[in-house]
Amino acid sequence: xxxxDSSQALxxxxxxxxxxxxxxxxxxxxxxxxxxxxxxxxxxxxVNPRDGWPNEKAVANASKAHHVIxxxxxxxxxxxxxxxxxxxxxxxxxxRDMRKPVLGPEDACLGLSAHIGGGGKAGILFGRxxxxxxxxEVALSDAIVTLPVESAxxxxxxxxxxxxxxxxxxxxxxxxxxxxxxxxxxxxxxxAEVIGMFEHLESTLDKTGFxxxxxxxxxxxxxxxxxxxxxxxxSQEVRTxxxxxxxxxxxxxxxxxxxxxxDE
Amino acid sequence: xxxxDSSQALxxxxxxxxxxxxxxxxxxxxxxxxxxxxxxxxxxxxVNPRDGWPNEKAVANASKAHHVIxxxxxxxxxxxxxxxxxxxxxxxxxxRDMRKPVLGPEDACLGLSAHIGGGGKAGILFGRxxxxxxxxEVALSDAIVTLPVESAxxxxxxxxxxxxxxxxxxxxxxxxxxxxxxxxxxxxxxxAEVIGMFEHLESTLDKTGFxxxxxxxxxxxxxxxxxxxxxxxxSQEVRTxxxxxxxxxxxxxxxxxxxxxxDE
Numbered sequence: 077x078x079x080x081d082s083s084q085a086l087x088x089x090x091x092x093x094x095x096x097x098x099x100x101x102x103x104x105x106x107x108x109x110x111x112x113x114x115x116x117x118x119x120x121x122x123v124n125p126r127d128g129w130p131n132e133k134a135v136a137n138a139s140k141a142h143h144v145i146x147x148x149x150x151x152x153x154x155x156x157x158x159x160x161x162x163x164x165x166x167x168x169x170x171x172r173d174m175r176k177p178v179l180g181p182e183d184a185c186l187g188l189s190a191h192i193g194g195g196g197k198a199g200i201l202f203g204r205x206x207x208x209x210x211x212x213e214v215a216l217s218d219a220i221v222t223l224p225v226e227s228a229x230x231x232x233x234x235x236x237x238x239x240x241x242x243x244x245x246x247x248x249x250x251x252x253x254x255x256x257x258x259x260x261x262x263x264x265x266x267x268a269e270v271i272g273m274f275e276h277l278e279s280t281l282d283k284t285g286f287x288x289x290x291x292x293x294x295x296x297x298x299x300x301x302x303x304x305x306x307x308x309x310x311s312q313e314v315r316t317x318x319x320x321x322x323x324x325x326x327x328x329x330x331x332x333x334x335x336x337x338x339d340e
Numbered sequence: 341x342x343x344x345d346s347s348q349a350l351x352x353x354x355x356x357x358x359x360x361x362x363x364x365x366x367x368x369x370x371x372x373x374x375x376x377x378x379x380x381x382x383x384x385x386x387v388n389p390r391d392g393w394p395n396e397k398a399v400a401n402a403s404k405a406h407h408v409i410x411x412x413x414x415x416x417x418x419x420x421x422x423x424x425x426x427x428x429x430x431x432x433x434x435x436r437d438m439r440k441p442v443l444g445p446e447d448a449c450l451g452l453s454a455h456i457g458g459g460g461k462a463g464i465l466f467g468r469x470x471x472x473x474x475x476x477e478v479a480l481s482d483a484i485v486t487l488p489v490e491s492a493x494x495x496x497x498x499x500x501x502x503x504x505x506x507x508x509x510x511x512x513x514x515x516x517x518x519x520x521x522x523x524x525x526x527x528x529x530x531x532a533e534v535i536g537m538f539e540h541l542e543s544t545l546d547k548t549g550f551x552x553x554x555x556x557x558x559x560x561x562x563x564x565x566x567x568x569x570x571x572x573x574x575s576q577e578v579r580t581x582x583x584x585x586x587x588x589x590x591x592x593x594x595x596x597x598x599x600x601x602x603d604e
Contacts (some may be wrong), residue, residue, distance in 0.1 A: 084492035113493040171521035178523035224516035228348035230375040236503050243504055252488035257435035259442035
């Protein structure tokens with residue numbers, strides 16, 4: 077999906093840090109950065125990335141999320157990566173034998189939103205592609221976050237787990253109400269125009285012989301008016317529709333005049 | 341994120357078809373299939389995929405979403421791909437000059453859920469990586485769906501757009517309430533055990549000389565009881581904590597007996 081409006085300034089609102097623990101693939105780091113950018117997150121932290129940093133594949137896969145990539149912070153340990161935070165959520169698709177709250181994305185982001193709204197600093201931990209977060213990393217966190225996936229197919233790509241939480245963050249922080257563009261349904265035409273259109277249609281259909289049985293005409297007229305009313309035509313669309321009817325009228329006229337000549 | 345429970349049977353509930361129009365990269369088709377599988381969708385339709393079908397890269401990127409990949413249907417045109425559907429939503433990040441409803445993911449999926457719940461068949465159209473859906477494809481649809489992204493960074497990868505809508509579908513169809521696993525916070529210990537723990541702690545702190553000024557002791561006891569109460573220890577955790585206190589008691593005893601000897 078294209079649609080980026082480059083005239084718009086990038087926003088750096090307070091939001092949770094996204095902390096990737098020992099990410100293996102640069103592609104995933106880049107895709108995570110892009111997902112964050114889509115929903116307005118920008119604080120990306122890497123703990124001991126396997127292929128070091130900077131990473132060309134990450135840049136390539138971020139598809140121009142430079143404002144996230146350029147701000148990436150790299151840490152040697154999770155402890156250093158979360159040092160300044162006051163709330164940490166750990167994402168995992170596996171149950172851990174730990175007495176911690178387990179939250180879905182909505183509740184998790186509602187809590188993050190309240191914490192950050194109150195001036196706190198929060199972050200979300202994401203684990204390794206192959207085996208997720210280690211128990212000591214989960215133990216560091218205040219709550220476990222898991223996604224409402226199919227139990228029979230629960231494995232999410234890291235960037236996609238980041239995307240879901242970035243999206244929920246945006247919803248819970250009230251930013252999802254505004255879409256990038258709105259609809260333009262247009263004012264429906266005044267009923268007088270619509271009724272004029274109906275009468276025009278019906279008189280033409282009288283000539284074309286559409287109403288085969290006169291006693292059925294009233295019911296059929298009601299059906300026609302019902303089906304075309306649902307479309308809620310604008311004045312322009314009423315004119316367009318009458319243009320169609322007029323073109324039928326003209327065909328009809330031509331045939332009648334032809335027949336006239338033939339009768340001479 | 342790992343966590344797939346292979347013992348669980350795959351579910352094929354009624355849901356919207358995901359229709360990718362002229363997808364260019366097999367990687368994206370595979371990632372879309374995986375995203376669908378994560379949230380329980382399975383009807384994937386491809387319109388004229390650039391590299392044909394089957395596609396090895398799609399299979400590789402679907403990471404075992406065989407139940408989606410094996411059911412993929414390929415069509416030559418969008419018209420054929422949507423022939424059996426009664427409701428079509430078109431995803432786009434660009435405003436189109438068309439008089440159609442424009443919905444966010446929540447409203448779109450609420451509508452899909454109602455339609456499918458009533459026995460209707462629905463689908464969601466996704467456009468090409470490079471330039472999205474063509475106007476004739478959007479014109480075919482009943483509504484436009486767009487995501488609440490940052491205007492300054494609106495371009496979503498197709499698989500990620502599929503993921504957000506699959507996730508919202510799951511939320512709006514009420515399946516997101518159940519997480520793959522629940523929490524196990526455990527019963528907090530009966531207050532008698534907790535108070536016993538407090539008294540043990542406080543008597544030990546009396547010996548260690550923690551309470552320097554006797555008149556401040558009551559207030560400090562309240563603060564200690566408050567901070568440890570928040571943790572809502574289980575009976576096991578109370579025993580663990582008392583073990584910590586006992587170990588301090590023992591150190592204290594050893595020192596006193598040493599001092600005793602030295603006084604001889």
